[in-house]
Amino acid sequence: MTQTSYEKYNLKEVINASGKMTILGVSKVSDRVKKAQAQAGDSFYEMADLSKQTGAYIAKLVGSEDALVVSSASAGIAQSIAALIGQGSRYHLYHPYERRGEKREIIMPKGHNVDYGTGIDVMIAQGGGELVEAGYANRCTSEDLEMMITDQTAAILYVKSHHTVQKSMVSIEEAIKVAKGNNLPFILDAAAEEDLTGYIQMGADLVIYSGAKAIEGPSSGLVVGKATYIEWVRMQGLGLGRSMKIGKENILGFTQALEDYVTNGSESGEAMKARLAPFVKSLNEIPDVSCRSIQDGAGREIYRAEVTISGGKSASEVITELKAKSPAVYTRDYRSNNGIIEFDIRAVNEQEMLKITTRLSEIMQ
Ligand SMILES: *Cc1c(COP(=O)(O)O)cnc(C)c1O
Numbered sequence: 001m002t003q004t005s006y007e008k009y010n011l012k013e014v015i016n017a018s019g020k021m022t023i024l025g026v027s028k029v030s031d032r033v034k035k036a037q038a039q040a041g042d043s044f045y046e047m048a049d050l051s052k053q054t055g056a057y058i059a060k061l062v063g064s065e066d067a068l069v070v071s072s073a074s075a076g077i078a079q080s081i082a083a084l085i086g087q088g089s090r091y092h093l094y095h096p097y098e099r100r101g102e103k104r105e106i107i108m109p110k111g112h113n114v115d116y117g118t119g120i121d122v123m124i125a126q127g128g129g130e131l132v133e134a135g136y137a138n139r140c141t142s143e144d145l146e147m148m149i150t151d152q153t154a155a156i157l158y159v160k161s162h163h164t165v166q167k168s169m170v171s172i173e174e175a176i177k178v179a180k181g182n183n184l185p186f187i188l189d190a191a192a193e194e195d196l197t198g199y200i201q202m203g204a205d206l207v208i209y210s211g212a213k214a215i216e217g218p219s220s221g222l223v224v225g226k227a228t229y230i231e232w233v234r235m236q237g238l239g240l241g242r243s244m245k246i247g248k249e250n251i252l253g254f255t256q257a258l259e260d261y262v263t264n265g266s267e268s269g270e271a272m273k274a275r276l277a278p279f280v281k282s283l284n285e286i287p288d289v290s291c292r293s294i295q296d297g298a299g300r301e302i303y304r305a306e307v308t309i310s311g312g313k314s315a316s317e318v319i320t321e322l323k324a325k326s327p328a329v330y331t332r333d334y335r336s337n338n339g340i341i342e343f344d345i346r347a348v349n350e351q352e353m354l355k356i357t358t359r360l361s362e363i364m365q
Pocket of ligand 1: 071072073074075116159160161163189190191192209210211212220221
């Protein structure tokens with residue numbers, strides 16, 4: 001019998017009930033994607049053409065002028081920032097952080113400057129941008145955005161994510177209106193979002209996705225948008241983007257994943273609820289555990305098992321114990337302070353649910 005990677009490298013088996021988490025490897029990929037990756041690994045390409053042609057193929061699928069597969073959404077953010085600062089300048093390409101009169105200010109609502117594993121502001125700085133925060137941690141209106149615009153503004157960046165402050169924030173449409181009214185490019189970080197067409201239709205100039213989140217591709221990212229801007233982003237591969245290179249295997253694996261996602265969508269909310277029901281029922285049979293199915297806080301079509309822990313142990317203690325053994329069960333812990341643990345089942349199969357129930361009963365005995 002061949003060894004698993006768990007055995008060979010002395011690693012814990014992980015059950016990922018936390019959602020799309022970079023620290024756990026984000027997604028499982030489909031057999032079709034693995035096949036596309038394997039075929040790419042067996043072949044050579046003119047890489048410049050591979051980038052252009054897969055971009056054109058994706059652009060047609062999502063209804064944008066052009067597209068570019070990159071190594072991660074983070075790389076997409078940094079390179080988009082660099083692109084809009086350099087605007088195609090060869091000098092800027094080789095001196096991305098040197099001042100020669102370019103506009104470098106990137107305006108973003110303060111409540112969007114979040115930590116997703118690193119700060120959005122780190123990626124802006126990597127792209128050579130200077131962050132200008134608009135509004136306050138808990139409020140940003142169109143006016144708050146507009147008043148920060150100067151003759152040094154290069155772009156407006158908006159982050160659509162459950163990580164950001166959701167209340168009292170300017171909407172995407174309103175922010176686009178401000179950008180258009182001031183002739184500024186509008187960049188949207190939609191890393192974990194499921195909508196691949198809507199933001200372009202709204203008028204966003206560059207939209208950035210993470211390849212392994214909703215789209216369930218291999219490690220990768222995607223930038224879609226205006227042809228000129230995408231060309232400037234692509235050009236960064238000859239400059240600061242070189243350290244963010246993506247290989248042919250993941251370019252073709254991602255493109256396959258995106259095509260499958262556009263064709264089939266992700267698991268429907270109804271299907272998720274149906275898979276969740278028996279799991280919720282079995283969790284409810286564990287002492288000091290009460291469980292119900294809830295919808296995602298940001299309103300996405302994602303349903304999760306919400307477990308409330310009562311009795312002797314705190315939710316944080318239970319979370320720690322769930323991770324301690326192999327298989328290690330990772331959960332969504334945002335609400336553990338309130339005694340709540342969430343189980344995200346998008347990447348959890350029936351067999352794994354059984355293992356979770358067994359492990360949680362052991363812990364609660
Ligand atoms: C995950 C995430 C990113 C980064 O995506 P990577 O592909 O891991 O670089 C950026 N922005 C937001 C809002 C995210 O959720």
